[in-house]
Amino acid sequence: MKDLLRFEVHKIFSQKSVLLGVIASFMIAFYFLFQMVLPQDISHLYEPWEGPITQDKLQTIESEYSQFSEENELSWIEFKQKSALSDIMLFDEFRDNNNDRINHLKDKLELTDSGSYNFRNINVHLELLEKISYQNYYYKLPAEQILNFVGIGGFVILGALILIGISPIYSEEATSGVYQQMLCAKHGRKTIVHSKLLASMLYVLVITVAIVIFDFLFWTIAYSNVGWNAIIQTINNFESSPYSFDIGTYFIIKVFYLFIGGCSFAIFVNLISALTNNTIISFIISSFILGLQGQMITGMYDLPLVIRTLLDFSHVKGMMVDELFQNFKTYNFFGYPVLYPIVYLIGISLITAILIYINYKVIQKKQF
């Protein structure tokens, strides 16, 4: 098994298309990220306000903000200064909003039957919101950029490289004719499947690590490496998130989900490759499925409930991560609410287990 695994890993990584794919992906990513880099450091605009947000600080901020007249055209740095003040004022607004939501939920809880599912669900939401700490404000741009890249950039690069590297995993055996020797060999119908699955997961792990290293290096060189203590509610689209994570913790979670979603997708591509005897067809089908998931998730379609529920457990949701954590969402498990990110892990694990089972069956029954 260890020897076969070594060979399968070697076979994936020694493909020229993988090497070209890696170079192209990171070059394109570099190009796009480079466009996003601010021309000068703005950390000094936030530094005076970092730490606990007190009423005194807020008054000063508001007074400074009011000095920026609407009529006058602002220089770039003035504009950024204004944005910095606005961010901190928003932070205070979010704190108020969170308190309002907590009070609203408490009111709702009093009106709800204490033995009902709804009561438990509101209670979970309430407990989560109460844990969020709006005490300290931190300048977060570098950490935020590093975090953001893992979502979209990670999904695009990992998805593309899985398609390039894993699509030929079985179809290449058909094209080269090695299937004939493989299928009549002692380990050719079972151990080979373990090896290919493990090799695919190792490939996903290596690419994920490469994405993280690239991401870290790029933004650390471009800016610095600060902002990890800021809470995720200060990030765009996370204002309503009930999770009390700082950016550092969420970054680790995000990388973990990217890896899990990537592994599941790689296993799916294994299956498609085992079902087809042609690398191009395997690539096209897998790309189509990934693209379709992505399109349905990001597009504003009025999809039937069944499809929406299925999409909640799609590879793309896992690899893009953010949608799992942006809002309070639970699933009813025998009358008890379970948080969506946890249900996602259970769901994607079940889907992956089914895919693995079918993969084994396909190779066991394979005739060539």
Add this chain to the structure above:
Amino acid sequence: MNLILENISKKYDNKQTLQNINLQFSNGVYGILGANGSGKTTLMKIITTILRPTTGKIFYNEIDAFKQNDIFRNILGYLPQKVGFYDNFSAEKFLLYMAALKGVPSDIASNQVLEILELVGLEEYKKSKIKTFSGGMKQRVGIAQALLNDPKILIVDEPTAGLDPKERIRFRNLISRIASNRIVLLSTHIVSDIEYIAKEIIIIKKGEVIYKGQSEKMIKEIANKVWKIYVNVDEVEEIQENYKVGNIIDRGDKIELRIISDQKPKDSAIQTTPTLEDVYLYNI
């Protein structure tokens, strides 16, 4: 040690490729003769468990090939008609990969690969990439991979196709050398591949075994059915339409024809010593 094929049939859609094949093999070389499309490769693939028969079973010393397939595959070696390679692998690396697939422990595999490369005369090319090899060299890598797990059953399908005469002789000698303690099933439509090395010949026609026996016995059975005649060029076509014609040799003013026929084809026909090729032609 017996390999038994019981009522093997294979149907693809509506086409019956193999029909009720019942065969038994013990150690030694078995030549499986048949025209292209006769079902030889399908039979080989079924014995290797790459294909499943529509009906029938295969046993090796009471091991059911399709039920205890891991045990059965452990004693198999297979050289397909078109061997699959990873062109970017060196011969040694490819064989190490095949050894891993066959479950040969890595501490044994390295030495075994070197020994087999020596056996097939490729030891000095072990680090060369397979894509740089000639057809004959590739075929030798093919036989090397088939022998890796020291198989009790070795199945070789059309092994000499595309080889030059020197390579064919070399291959035949190699098979002969390794056949003493295993069952070797060698399918071909080239009679000379098996004429001197097969202990028994099986002739397959349209998916059915039409003959199985020792080559000497088969040759004896057609002892008075092979003829030589000398005709004019314009008579050749007519004779070919009416008789099974083997060799056609231009003898200057006449054409010499080798005819396999129950009846004397012409008064001037001379009876001649049959060969295995005549047996094949007689039965096909």
